Amino acid sequence: MRDSSGKDEPAGGPASVVAVLRHARGMGLRRGLAALSHVNQPHGFDCPGCAWPDPDRRGAVEFCENGAKAVAHEATAARLDRAFFERHPIEDLLGRSDHWLEAQGRLTEPLLRRAGSDRYQAIGWDEAFAKIGAAIRALASPHEAVFYTSGRTSNEAAFLYQLFARELGTNNLPDCSNLCHESSGHGLTRSIGVGKGTVGLADFALADAIFVIGQNPGTNHPRMLTTLAAARRRGCRLVAINPLRERGLVRFAHPQEVRSWLGGSQEIADLYLQVRLGGDVALLQGIMKELLALEDRAPGSVLDWDFIRRHTQGFDAFRAALAERPWEPLVEQSGIPREAMREVAELYARAERTIVCWAMGLTQHRHAVANVQEIANLLLLRGNIGRPGAGPCPVRGHSNVQGDRTVGITERPAPQFLAALEREFGFAPPREPGLDSVGAIGAMHAGRARVFVGLGGNFAVATPDTSRVEEGLRRCDLTVQISTKLNRSHLVCGREALVLPCLARSERDLQASGPQMVSVEDSMSMVHASEGRLEPASAQLRSEPAIVAGIARAVLGPASRVAWEELAADYDRIRDRIERVVPGFARYNRRVREPGGFVLPSGARERAFDTPSGRASFAVNALPDLAVAKGRLRLTTIRSHDQFNTTVYGLEDRYRGISGDRRVVLMHPHDLAERGLAPGDRVDLTSHFRGETRTLLGFRTVAYDLPRGCAAAYFPEANPLVPVESYAEGSRTPTYKSIEISVAASA
Numbered sequence: 031m032r033d034s035s036g037k038d039e040p041a042g043g044p045a046s047v048v049a050v051l052r053h054a055r056g057m058g059l060r061r062g063l064a065a066l067s068h069v070n071q072p073h074g075f076d077c078p079g080c081a082w083p084d085p086d087r088r089g090a091v092e093f094c095e096n097g098a099k100a101v102a103h104e105a106t107a108a109r110l111d112r113a114f115f116e117r118h119p120i121e122d123l124l125g126r127s128d129h130w131l132e133a134q135g136r137l138t139e140p141l142l143r144r145a146g147s148d149r150y151q152a153i154g155w156d157e158a159f160a161k162i163g164a165a166i167r168a169l170a171s172p173h174e175a176v177f178y179t180s181g182r183t184s185n186e187a188a189f190l191y192q193l194f195a196r197e198l199g200t201n202n203l204p205d206c207s208n209l210c211h212e213s214s215g216h217g218l219t220r221s222i223g224v225g226k227g228t229v230g231l232a233d234f235a236l237a238d239a240i241f242v243i244g245q246n247p248g249t250n251h252p253r254m255l256t257t258l259a260a261a262r263r264r265g266c267r268l269v270a271i272n273p274l275r276e277r278g279l280v281r282f283a284h285p286q287e288v289r290s291w292l293g294g295s296q297e298i299a300d301l302y303l304q305v306r307l308g309g310d311v312a313l314l315q316g317i318m319k320e321l322l323a324l325e326d327r328a329p330g331s332v333l334d335w336d337f338i339r340r341h342t343q344g345f346d347a348f349r350a351a352l353a354e355r356p357w358e359p360l361v362e363q364s365g366i367p368r369e370a371m372r373e374v375a376e377l378y379a380r381a382e383r384t385i386v387c388w389a390m391g392l393t394q395h396r397h398a399v400a401n402v403q404e405i406a407n408l409l410l411l412r413g414n415i416g417r418p419g420a421g422p423c424p425v426r427g428h429s430n431v432q433g434d435r436t437v438g439i440t441e442r443p444a445p446q447f448l449a450a451l452e453r454e455f456g457f458a459p460p461r462e463p464g465l466d467s468v469g470a471i472g473a474m475h476a477g478r479a480r481v482f483v484g485l486g487g488n489f490a491v492a493t494p495d496t497s498r499v500e501e502g503l504r505r506c507d508l509t510v511q512i513s514t515k516l517n518r519s520h521l522v523c524g525r526e527a528l529v530l531p532c533l534a535r536s537e538r539d540l541q542a543s544g545p546q547m548v549s550v551e552d553s554m555s556m557v558h559a560s561e562g563r564l565e566p567a568s569a570q571l572r573s574e575p576a577i578v579a580g581i582a583r584a585v586l587g588p589a590s591r592v593a594w595e596e597l598a599a600d601y602d603r604i605r606d607r608i609e610r611v612v613p614g615f616a617r618y619n620r621r622v623r624e625p626g627g628f629v630l631p632s633g634a635r636e637r638a639f640d641t642p643s644g645r646a647s648f649a650v651n652a653l654p655d656l657a658v659a660k661g662r663l664r665l666t667t668i669r670s671h672d673q674f675n676t677t678v679y680g681l682e683d684r685y686r687g688i689s690g691d692r693r694v695v696l697m698h699p700h701d702l703a704e705r706g707l708a709p710g711d712r713v714d715l716t717s718h719f720r721g722e723t724r725t726l727l728g729f730r731t732v733a734y735d736l737p738r739g740c741a742a743a744y745f746p747e748a749n750p751l752v753p754v755e756s757y758a759e760g761s762r763t764p765t766y767k768s769i770e771i772s773v774a775a776s777a
């Protein structure tokens with residue numbers, strides 16, 4: 031079996047520094063170190079990696095191994111010129127791996143693939159904008175256009191983008207949030223009236239207990255480990271809930287501390303529960319059942335009755351439902367014995383202040399919204415919300431995914447937001463909901479959506495059901511990708527296709543009024559500035575705000591109510607508009623220039639719950655149906671240590687001890703043996719959903735420490751197995767973490 035005990039090797043440590051230097055060399059060491067010295071510094075740029083916040087007191091080095099990789103790959107010295115596209119027809123590029131495409135370097139000029147042509151050719155910006163203008167104006171309805179956003183886009187670009195879509199007349203604004211934390215937004219809004227977390231970084235220094243559920247911070251939010259290790263050192267208790275024993279949750283050594291070079295490291299989790307895939311509702315209900323039993327034994331000592339009475343509703347129904355629930359299915363679904371649940375309940379009852387963190391392990395299931403509501407239930411029972419050191423903390427993915435939503439990227443805008451937009455700009459925005467990511471796939475496939483524009487991201491690869499998505503994109507009249515790097519979405523073209531190359535976050539952005547900065551919102555609602563410093567990868571690159579403004583003008587023409595050129599010339603003017611439309615941005619331009627920025631207000635943080643009743647709400651959830659047919663497994667898809675979403679940096683999943691191959695499936699040794707398989711065997715994976723099957727050939731088996739009946743494979747290699755109709759109830763997030771599969775030896 032692979033080493034996943036984590037006993038010997040901590041996450042982080044000297045190996046992280048070695049990895050950073052290797053990637054810095056990849057961008058030319060001088061440009062590399064220059065770039066890294068500006069990451070997450072005042073007057074520098076926000077790390078384009080994850081959305082974990084920056085500490086108040088920053089070190090000279092405020093990035094992690096994987097942030098360094100993200101910067102290194104953005105700041106690479108490699109360039110894609112027009113000769114490259116002459117040499118490589120699209121068919122040839124389609125045969126290359128995602129890793130190879132990414133490694134070719136930065137896009138340098140706008141590209142067009144004309145109808146019937148087999149390759150991209152360079153064109154001018156004006157011609158590119160004119161093409162988009164003509165294609166969108168030719169549509170029978172604005173609802174035939176889809177405007178996708180990935181979460182790296184700045185507040186300024188995102189605000190212009192949604193403004194354009196809504197002046198055009200559609201709310202078709204799907205985004206990566208639909209694929210990511212949408213379930214957190216839904217669950218939290220139902221429970222506490224706001225779709226965001228309520229804690230700040232300072233709360234982690236006060237918490238007595240921290241739960242980390244369905245999240246692998248050692249890889250995906252490495253700077254969070256510094257926070258967790260510090261909490262642990264001062265006696266805070268840590269509970270990890272994860273089917274895989276993730277190294278970073280077991281042991282950590284800070285790569286920038288001398289101690290770590292001498293072998294010093296820090297234990298992370300006190301309790302590590304290897305829950306079965308999808309078993310979190312059962313596990314959390316079991317823990318709460320034990321908690322209520324503790325309260326019954328010593329009434330008034332466990333629950334926060336004052337909080338429950340004054341600030342919540344639905345407690346009696348919740349308690350009654352839990353009391354009736356038998357133990358057997360809770361233990362069976364979660365795979366966790368009752369004694370372990372009691373141990374967690376006791377730990378939780380002793381902690382004065384508790385934070386619960388989570389990520390994709392909870393949000394990408396059919397019952398994902400219920401997962402999030404059970405976390406809210408757990409916190410509400412002891413009043414762990416709206417006071418220091420306590421609260422829910424959905425840890426966001428993309429560095430500005432939260433900010434994009436705040437400034438209007440959503441297919442379901444709130445009426446108040448639309449009213450403010452109408453007041454400010456003088457046009458009537460559309461009221462009917464638009465397409466989300468899953469909806470966009472269906473609409474393109476059915477020919478109801480005919481123009482696709484992607485503001486960043488890699489829609490063809492990040493979404494489920496790859497072949498369905500590709501068919502949909504190919505049926506479009508026009509596909510447009512606004513990107514820094516080549517990826518597969520550029521190669522899955524509509525009748526015509528455009529690639530518009532943009533500035534990256536690390537690069538200087540010069541507009542008519544002078545150098546510009548943008549702003550982003552981190553996972554804890556802090557809005558702060560980001561200013562690129564590097565020379566742009568090509569003189570032809572344009573900024574995202576400038577590109578969006580160019581498209582908007584070309585589509586909407588002189589009749590538009592928005593002064594697009596003025597806004598793109600000076601981003602302060604965009605921020606002034608955001609301030610007048612979105613609550614919480616008062617004195618935006620002034621406050622965003624203060625070191626560290628400012629925090630957006632949230633009622634839940636003050637126990638003012640923006641629900642219909644004005645109270646936080648206990649939710650009663652049925653146990654999900656997790657049964658699979660005999661002989662089948664439940665598959666989850668995970669990130670390796672060497673990728674950022676669909677961008678694959680390398681083939682080294684260091685903490686899991688897997689290297690050289692990404693087409694692998696992790697299985698329990700007994701599940702392998704039961705099928706007559708050995709580690710390293712080639713197998714075919716088939717997913718089963720409503721009588722349909724989807725198959726991937728030739729994966730390699732890896733024996734791994736995870737619960738029986740569960741399996742794991744990498745995102746995005748396994749995406750073709752995920753049916754597009756299989757999504758979370760309520761949030762419509764694809765069930766990337768829960769796919770019924772069968773495994774058979776390859777022929």
Ligand SMILES: Nc1nc2c(c(=O)[nH]1)N[C@H]1C(S)=C(S)[C@@H](COP(=O)(O)OP(=O)(O)OC[C@H]3O[C@@H](n4cnc5c(=O)[nH]c(N)nc54)[C@H](O)[C@@H]3O)O[C@H]1N2
Pocket residue numbers: 079080081096097210243244245246247249250251271272273274276305306307308309310389390391392426427428666667668669670671673674675676767
């Ligand atoms: N370096 C790097 N950083 C990143 C990213 C990246 O790709 N690379 N991606 C960014 C983005 S967009 C996001 S959203 C985040 C993602 O951050 P994570 O959510 O940490 O990413 P995943 O690899 O999807 O990990 C999910 C974790 O959930 C566990 N899990 C799977 N199924 C279940 C389950 O049923 N129950 C429980 N309890 N656990 C389960 C898996 O074992 C894994 O540890 O990271 C962001 N940061």
Ligand SMILES: Nc1nc2c(c(=O)[nH]1)N[C@H]1C(S)=C(S)[C@@H](COP(=O)(O)OP(=O)(O)OC[C@H]3O[C@@H](n4cnc5c(=O)[nH]c(N)nc54)[C@H](O)[C@@H]3O)O[C@H]1N2
Pocket residue numbers: 179180181182183206207209210211390394427428485486487488489492493512513514515516517532533534535574667668669674675676677744745746748749752766
């Ligand atoms: N199976 C499976 N699928 C998943 C997930 C999973 O856990 N399992 N996770 C889902 C999640 S959480 C997410 S967030 C989505 C991610 O979905 P996306 O956000 O669509 O995908 P990314 O891979 O992050 O996008 C990478 C591309 O963005 C472009 N890019 C990078 N930087 C910039 C920039 O500054 N500006 C612009 N314009 N473009 C830029 C580059 O061209 C790069 O190729 O994937 C989802 N898909």
Ligand SMILES: [Mo]
Pocket residue numbers: 206209210211426427428
């Ligand atoms: Mo994400």
